[in-house]
Amino acid sequence: MELISLDPTNRGWLNETPTYLPPVGIGEVMRAVGLGRVVASKNLRYPEGQLVSGLLGWQEWAVIDDATMLLPVPDVPGVPLTAHLGALGTTGLTAWVGLTDIGRPQPGETVVVSAAGGAVGSVAGQIAKLRGARVVGIAGGSQKCALLTDQLHFDAAVDHRAADWRHQLEKATPDGIDVDFENVGGEIMDAVFGRLNLRARVVLCGLISAYNDAEWPPGPTNFPALLVQRVHLQGFIVLDHLDRAPAFLAEVAPLVHSAQLQSLETVIDGFEELPTAINMLFDGTNVGKLLVRLAHA
């Protein structure tokens, strides 16, 4: 194993209630997406030395019986391994599918991305920008906000840790909001709902604000805006859309190679760091994709 990916959705797998995958049981290997290199193989499609990704779990060596669970990953000169789990991995695919198939921003429309400094949000915002939309990112802290506008060329950023974040959101969306790429939920989503335009689209991708709560928090008070504004909301899980991976890679891989689209990653070294590192997702200390690199990598 080279790299293990840490994602907000991992948290849901630890609850007793099944979500879109069965819960991880006590004593079982923690489920996670990983990137590894084949060291021994009885399958010709996956020869020794081939890079592969898949649900390899928190382990240093993975034995995979069912090769259909693996995706071969090309070694591309100039593209770091980490990008294959970042902008070119499942979180990149999530961002691309959500925007391309659900949000469908038109040039000049306003797209708001929450958790915009995260693995999905940072790619979603950059793709929306490439589609000609006005892109507003919501993130925690002035440093992340500066990164969004300066490095990723978002049109504006809203710091949800600032006391005046609601005012910042209003100022950043003078023409309302046409697409909400929703990763967070809670009061931030509620404020976004209050600014949705007629026929807005809500790409319901994640609700990280609630993943650590014992009970779901109250729902969005501005829910009726979905009716009045004739909003189209679509919940989606990337696992349903893996058939879109070729089209995604055809568009996004060249953008990453040419650095038109940046793959942000936070890489922590050491297998033993996994249980601590995952908390970074929930206190917001990671930027972009959070990865743990194994010592032998």
Added chain:
Amino acid sequence: MELISLDPTNRGWLNETPTYLPPVGIGEVMRAVGLGRVVASKNLRYPEGQLVSGLLGWQEWAVIDDATMLLPVPDVPGVPLTAHLGALGTTGLTAWVGLTDIGRPQPGETVVVSAAGGAVGSVAGQIAKLRGARVVGIAGGSQKCALLTDQLHFDAAVDHRAADWRHQLEKATPDGIDVDFENVGGEIMDAVFGRLNLRARVVLCGLISAYNDAEWPPGPTNFPALLVQRVHLQGFIVLDHLDRAPAFLAEVAPLVHSAQLQSLETVIDGFEELPTAINMLFDGTNVGKLLVRLAHA
């Protein structure tokens, strides 16, 4: 004027906040759909004696300058005038569009309709039944529930005034819920959200439970089900879908003529009854379409 239609959505037009139409100002004629007969005309398309419907308002005689605001209504032997504002009117169109274009129930799927004894719900449930779905209606009181199952042939009814309504809902939807035709909102919608199946559709048509509140109530606690179950939710207002009227009438008018689809109506006599009658929508004393018939009709 022959008949004036009273609809839950009228309530929203009385708030100061614009919804999908501007608020009705103090001193203005109350806005409402009505059915009348032309008594004098300078427009050849609307000769004397022609039945017309449109936003004619709370008045005994309406002067309409812009004929594009009117729809001609055919006099059909055997079809009572009231049906033209009921199953064949805008509420019937609302039910048909919501099911045909958004909910799209497949044979054997479970459709839940809230406010199922109302003008929209009673038609929505009957159409879902004709499409081969298992149909569960939610209504207030055992009498309305009996009407749904006995007269309209719903598969089951849930009495939301009964203490055990949540249990009734569970029992009535053993295979979960594939389509929520949502007219009510609040805790009833929340309970339905908790039982949505994978790739369920929410036809967000109305939220009557909140229309009389000064502030919106808390949103749905089960909102995250929309993500986990990959739900498609679409808010819609029938005014956006008037182009679907011909297809709607082509299917539903024969069904009403042949009594395969029943147009339920509560008719109150007397123009002066309008301000009292509209309250019936909110205490649930009407069944089907609520209409006020003018004395000269």
